[in-house]
Amino acid sequence: MNDQIRVLIADDNSIVRMGLEHLLSTVDFVQIIGSVENGALAVEVANAQKPDLCLLDVRMPVMNGIEAAHEISQVCKVLMLTHSEDAENVTAAMAGGASGYVIYDELETEYLQHTLRSVMAGAMIVSPSASSALLPQHSEQNSNRSLPSRPETTGNPTANDNFGLSKREVEVMGLVADGLSNRQIADAFFLSEKTVKNHINRIFSKMDVSSRAEAVSVWLKRT
Structure with a gap:
């Protein structure tokens, strides 16, 4: 396919890596060009192979995903795919050049293809539980990019009257x-x-x- 996405996987958990490899192997527009266990190797492979997208875990030995994202984002799109919902990790990853931050528990199988294509199209993809941790400017950019144009209505919540909604x-x-x-x-x-x-x-x-x-x-x- 002309629109194939060449993907690099980086995660220190071999079981997670194998699971991602298996899942992505079923997607006809994805070509896996590498699968590594730490950020340093991810940087090395990204610079050598020039993938379209790198899936990065946050917590990895030698070089963590956030440090790696800063370098790899100069070469290709970066999507953080991790179990970590720590606010500092989310903000650091996005500030470091990542195009998205997705929590494994919130990544449904049928949603994966849409997520990959959306990131490649320039969208910012953020899991619901991670979105509230974004820096204000990132959240504002994401809202402007994602929400359809609409006039202000009484549907806009006030600070103290939102029924406890997130x-x-x-x-x-x-x-x-x-x-x-x-x-x-x-x-x-x-x-x-x-x-x-x-x-x-x-x-x-x-x-x-x-x-x-x-x-x-x-x-x-x-x-």
């Missing part, structure tokens, strides 16, 4: 109130529909409502 849940509920479907919300945030449904289920629970219409009504009535 930042991402507030953003999702704002789009629900504007009439967007789950598919449209998923496209706006580069998420899968299943992830959006999970967000909405948590929103309904926190707002103590049982339907989309009831949620919108309660959301728009708040002062």
Whole structure:
């Protein structure tokens, strides 16, 4: 395929590496050009092989993923793929040139292909649990890039009246109130529909409502 993505994998856990290799081998537009166990080797292979995308773990021996991202991002796109949700790691990785930060637990198999293509297209991909840790300027850039243009409405939350929703849940509920479907919300945030449904289920629970219409009504009535 002309649009093949040449991918380099870097993770110190051999089982994770093998799992990623197996998963990516089933994607017809992906070509794995290397699989290494630390950041230093990732930098070496990236400079030699010039991949299109490097999947980096954060915690690795010799050179960690954040240090490696700073160098590898000069050669190709970098997507942090890790178990670490530490706020300092998220902000450091994004500031260091990574194009995305995805937590393994939130990377659904059917979402992987979309994630790879989106990063290559220039999108910033951030897992819901990691997004709130981004530096303000990164979060603002991501919102501007992902959200469809829309006028200000009463769907915009106030600081003290958001029903205990997380930042991402507030953003999702704002789009629900504007009439967007789950598919449209998923496209706006580069998420899968299943992830959006999970967000909405948590929103309904926190707002103590049982339907989309009831949620919108309660959301728009708040002062």
